[in-house]
Amino acid sequence: MSKGRIYTEMPEVIAPEHSMLIVWDVQNALVNRAFNKNEILRPISALLQAARKIQVPVVYTRITPLPPRFQPPAAVAGQMRRMGVKDVKLLRSLFGDDPSMKEIPEAIAPLPEDMVLNKNTPDIFIGTNLDYIARYGGIETLVFTGISTEVGIDTSVRHALALGYYAVVVSDAVSSPNKDAHDRSLANLNIFCPVVPHSEILKTWR
Numbered sequence: 657m658s659k660g661r662i663y664t665e666m667p668e669v670i671a672p673e674h675s676m677l678i679v680w681d682v683q684n685a686l687v688n689r690a691f692n693k694n695e696i697l698r699p700i701s702a703l704l705q706a707a708r709k710i711q712v713p714v715v716y717t718r719i720t721p722l723p724p725r726f727q728p729p730a731a732v733a734g735q736m737r738r739m740g741v742k743d744v745k746l747l748r749s750l751f752g753d754d755p756s757m758k759e760i761p762e763a764i765a766p767l768p769e770d771m772v773l774n775k776n777t778p779d780i781f782i783g784t785n786l787d788y789i790a791r792y793g794g795i796e797t798l799v800f801t802g803i804s805t806e807v808g809i810d811t812s813v814r815h816a817l818a819l820g821y822y823a824v825v826v827s828d829a830v831s832s833p834n835k836d837a838h839d840r841s842l843a844n845l846n847i848f849c850p851v852v853p854h855s856e857i858l859k860t861w862r
Contacts, residue, residue, distance in 0.1 A: 680802025801829035
């Protein structure tokens with residue numbers, strides 16, 4: 657990462673030579689629950705095409721749940737709260753019984769040169785080697801797309817900023833099952849980092 661350089665203009669922040677595109681948890685089950693499920697893949701696909709053309713590295717994340725026994729009790733309690741159950745035995749997989757629900761949609765599937773990180777927390781840095789990859793790859797800016805805005809993306813953006821990265825959230829390439837929560841999260845994140853549509857990114861990534 658740079659020493660002392662402050663970027664204030666968008667072309668500087670997302671310059672291809674120091675940017676990385678994050679595709680966060682875009683798996684079929686989550687896409688199906690997104691409030692804008694019929695639109696969310698189009699801007700992500702456009703960003704992927706642009707990034708690959710100018711050699712911006714692409715990192716996908718994929719939820720790989722652990723059995724409750726191997727998770728922190730607080731994490732299990734949080735899952736129970738979200739699912740509205742009082743007994744851990746009543747917890748059900750987000751993906752149901754259909755293995756295809758865990759897959760990344762074919763329209764935006766990773767290519768061999770892309771990186772795919774399996775993770776089991778709503779934080780891109782916890783339990784992964786992303787910080788190692790990014791720092792030794794000369795990455796200063798993480799450009800976030802994916803699902804869900806108010807959970808993993810919000811958490812990961814704030815962690816990225818705390819670690820000294822620039823972060824950009826692509827407003828029309830992130831989503832959630834809950835539009836109100838999505839909108840609140842974007843408004844909050846916009847205080848700390850750029851929140852822009854994909855068309856703004858494409859002005860530089862061409």
